[in-house]
Amino acid sequence: MxxxxxxxxxxxxxxxxxxxxxxxxxxxxxxxxxxxxxVYILSLFLLLITAFWFVDPFTSLVxxxxxLESFNLLFTTPAYIATSIRTxxxxxxxxxxCILFAVPLGIYMAKVAxxxxxxxxxxAITLPLWAGYLVKLIAMRLVFSEQGxxxxxxxxxxxxGPGFSVPIVILTLTYLWFPYMALPVFTAIRQxxxxxxxxxxxxxxxxFMTIYRIVLPLIVPAIIAGSVFTFSLSLGDYLAAxxxxxxxxxxxxxxxxxxxxxxxxxxxxxxxxxxxxxxxLVVARRTGSLERM
Amino acid sequence: xxxxxxxxxxLLAVSLLIVSGCSSDSSSVSIEVPDIPMxxxxxxxxxxxxxxxxxxxxxxxxxxxxxxxxxxxVKPRVAGTSDEMVTLMRTGQxxxxxxxxxxxxxxxxxxxxxPLNLDLIPNFSDDIAPGMKGNIYDTVxxxxxxxxxxxxxNLLQYNDDVTKGAPPSWDVVWELDTPYKGKITAYDAPIYIxxxxxxxxxxxxxxxxxxxxxxxxxxxxxxxxxxxxQNQIIGEYWSDVFAQxxxxxxxxxxxxxxxxxxxxxAAKDNIKTTLPIEGSTGWFDSWLVSSKTKNxxxxxxxxxxxxxxxVNGAIxxxxxxxxxxxxxxxxxxxxxxxxxxxxxxxxxxxxRIWPWTTPIETCVDGRKDVKCTSFQEWTNAWATVKG
Numbered sequence: 096m097x098x099x100x101x102x103x104x105x106x107x108x109x110x111x112x113x114x115x116x117x118x119x120x121x122x123x124x125x126x127x128x129x130x131x132x133x134v135y136i137l138s139l140f141l142l143l144i145t146a147f148w149f150v151d152p153f154t155s156l157v158x159x160x161x162x163l164e165s166f167n168l169l170f171t172t173p174a175y176i177a178t179s180i181r182t183x184x185x186x187x188x189x190x191x192x193c194i195l196f197a198v199p200l201g202i203y204m205a206k207v208a209x210x211x212x213x214x215x216x217x218x219a220i221t222l223p224l225w226a227g228y229l230v231k232l233i234a235m236r237l238v239f240s241e242q243g244x245x246x247x248x249x250x251x252x253x254x255x256g257p258g259f260s261v262p263i264v265i266l267t268l269t270y271l272w273f274p275y276m277a278l279p280v281f282t283a284i285r286q287x288x289x290x291x292x293x294x295x296x297x298x299x300x301x302x303f304m305t306i307y308r309i310v311l312p313l314i315v316p317a318i319i320a321g322s323v324f325t326f327s328l329s330l331g332d333y334l335a336a337x338x339x340x341x342x343x344x345x346x347x348x349x350x351x352x353x354x355x356x357x358x359x360x361x362x363x364x365x366x367x368x369x370x371x372x373x374x375x376l377v378v379a380r381r382t383g384s385l386e387r388m
Numbered sequence: 389x390x391x392x393x394x395x396x397x398x399l400l401a402v403s404l405l406i407v408s409g410c411s412s413d414s415s416s417v418s419i420e421v422p423d424i425p426m427x428x429x430x431x432x433x434x435x436x437x438x439x440x441x442x443x444x445x446x447x448x449x450x451x452x453x454x455x456x457x458x459x460x461x462v463k464p465r466v467a468g469t470s471d472e473m474v475t476l477m478r479t480g481q482x483x484x485x486x487x488x489x490x491x492x493x494x495x496x497x498x499x500x501x502x503p504l505n506l507d508l509i510p511n512f513s514d515d516i517a518p519g520m521k522g523n524i525y526d527t528v529x530x531x532x533x534x535x536x537x538x539x540x541x542n543l544l545q546y547n548d549d550v551t552k553g554a555p556p557s558w559d560v561v562w563e564l565d566t567p568y569k570g571k572i573t574a575y576d577a578p579i580y581i582x583x584x585x586x587x588x589x590x591x592x593x594x595x596x597x598x599x600x601x602x603x604x605x606x607x608x609x610x611x612x613x614x615x616x617x618q619n620q621i622i623g624e625y626w627s628d629v630f631a632q633x634x635x636x637x638x639x640x641x642x643x644x645x646x647x648x649x650x651x652x653x654a655a656k657d658n659i660k661t662t663l664p665i666e667g668s669t670g671w672f673d674s675w676l677v678s679s680k681t682k683n684x685x686x687x688x689x690x691x692x693x694x695x696x697x698x699v700n701g702a703i704x705x706x707x708x709x710x711x712x713x714x715x716x717x718x719x720x721x722x723x724x725x726x727x728x729x730x731x732x733x734x735x736x737x738x739x740r741i742w743p744w745t746t747p748i749e750t751c752v753d754g755r756k757d758v759k760c761t762s763f764q765e766w767t768n769a770w771a772t773v774k775g
Contacts, residue, residue, distance in 0.1 A: 150764060151764075156478070156498060168768065172768075172771070172772055173772070173775075174771060174772040174773070174774065174775040175771070175772075177775050178775065236631075236634070237638075240634070240635075240638035240639065240640055241638055241639035241640045242638050242639040243638065258570060258623065258640065259623065259624060259640065337628070337631075338631060341622075341623050341624045341640075342619065342622050342623065342624060342625055342774065344774050344775060348774075349771060352576070352771075353767070353771070355469065355471035355472050355474070355475045356471050356578065356767045357764070357767055357768070360768075360771075
């Protein structure tokens with residue numbers, strides 16, 4: 096009896112919380128909820144609401160109100176539509192290239208390489224994450240410039256790069272986001288028990304058949320997880336296009352150049368990548384991949 | 389060949405005729421602006437001054453003395469583009485801005501800045517370059533709104549190793565048969581539409597463009613279709629100055645719009661600039677005082693201080709532009725060399741330059757029978773150019 100009394104006296108907060116489960120829950124979630132609602136959602140909402148506001152044609156001042164003019168421009172201006180499609184194309188290309196690189200690399204690292212080589216490769220993949228984003232962009236700009244490394248190295252065999260353009264943007268974005276695909280894919284392949292490979296080969300399947308029938312189905316959730324990163328990060332990027340794209344415009348370029356000139360158009364445009372990602376997630380959910388993540 | 393050269397020569401002669409009288413005369417145009425009272429007499433200094441400025445305009449080298457003299461503590465905020473300057477000034481948190489003409493007129497018609505009492509700025513004197521006084525971008529209905537700081541031209545920069553001499557015309561950046569396809573750069577902002585208009589003014593006189601900032605719908609459409617043509621041959625649009633310099637030195641760009649200071653930064657003998665026969669656009673910067681300022685006396689003291697020959701010259705040398713106060717040129721051999729390099733005293737040179745001016749619905753060329761396209765329309769049109 097006396098011990099319980101003692102306990103109450105020394106831990107008043109704990110004993111209060113243990114009786115009041117609601118207070119406990121609020122205490123647990125207060126900070127994250129404040130963050131998500133107060134900062135995350137509110138700021139996004141305040142930006143998106145501007146999409147419906149007016150711009151005074153005389154002074155370019157923005158006035159609150161309700162008009163669908165910005166969305167009208169979005170869907171009727173050929174340049175805007177072309178830019179949206181180009182951005183979607185770039186994001187899809189980046190994702191596909193990342194998958195094509197990540198799967199064989201992951202199989203090798205997880206199942207073939209010695210632990211020393213595996214560790215070396217893991218460091219090599221994550222190494223770019225240590226450098227700043229802008230540093231990597233400038234590096235890509237330097238090596239792909241007209242008198243840069245690649246044109247110099249490939250000149251003897253008569254190959255000349257395309258100059259700053261869409262292919263270089265795709266390469267740059269692949270370079271930037273590859274670790275986000277490679278790591279989950281590698282982890283997923285590592286978790287496949289080795290006896291599945293043995294069983295597959297006992298049943299007569301060769302290497303590619305094993306990859307197709309055993310490995311791929313098991314790592315689809317990891318690929319989806321990685322592609323959410325590569326796809327959505329590519330959709331939102333604009334500095335890669337600005338530094339390595341030459342005249343290439345992406346959705347981000349239009350948002351960036353309109354954020355001061357015409358905020359409603361910028362806000363309306365920021366809904367485009369959001370809707371692309373939502374559609375992507377809905378499709379991924381339909382295929383059942385999200386449940387297995 | 390000879391005939392061609394002669395032809396070019398006569399073109400040059402004609403162009404000189406056309407572009408003389410280029411500086412827009414503000415007295416003939418009446419523009420509707422909010423009625424904001426002018427400051428009547430100087431009072432006590434408020435103790436602080438919040439400035440929106442281009443990088444390099446406000447440095448301790450000259451603000452320290454200003455603060456010591458007046459007690460006004462200088463708080464600068466650097467802006468990267470004219471549009472950012474306008475946005476910042478509209479917050480009402482800043483007292484004064486170093487606006488280029490494309491921002492200035494927008495701020496004036498928006499009622500964001502106040503008319504100035506030049507009697508309170510004794511250093512605004514005969515030493516200010518005549519070409520920087522009374523221009524439409526900062527003088528509206530004969531009321532001055534701006535005190536000039538400095539100016540620079542948008543020149544044609546070229547890689548001499550490739551072009552073998554200065555291109556005589558801007559056609560190398562506009563026409564589909566250019567030898568430099570894919571190696572052309574252009575300034576990435578809606579105000580660049582005016583550069584297309586300058587080219588059209590010279591080559592398509594039937595469009596009737598009299599001022600590249602006063603375009604009716606038909607003229608704007610013509611400029612936009614020229615820009616769309618350029619989009620097929622362009623390599624890059626630049627807004628980041630270091631990316632532009634890198635493009636020229638790295639060989640990705642051979643010809644394109646540039647500033648004298650960027651050529652200096654490129655620091656290569658084969659990178660040169662020229663002013664082609666069509667003339668060009670340029671940026672003329674002035675101090676504008678917010679209509680909501682609480683530090684108006686400090687603002688007037690600042691404008692007077694920075695209009696002094698030595699301070700104005702220090703700003704111009706630091707940024708890399710022609711100073712507004714040309715008395716600076718005579719202060720030393722170094723100053724004279726700077727003035728010569730940036731054509732500071734060469735009014736004939738600047739007569740061929742159209743100062744950036746915000747396009748507004750009132751035609752700034754004085755036409756009354758048509759409505760001109762506003763900056764908002766330029767912005768929307770510009771977005772369609774780059775696709």
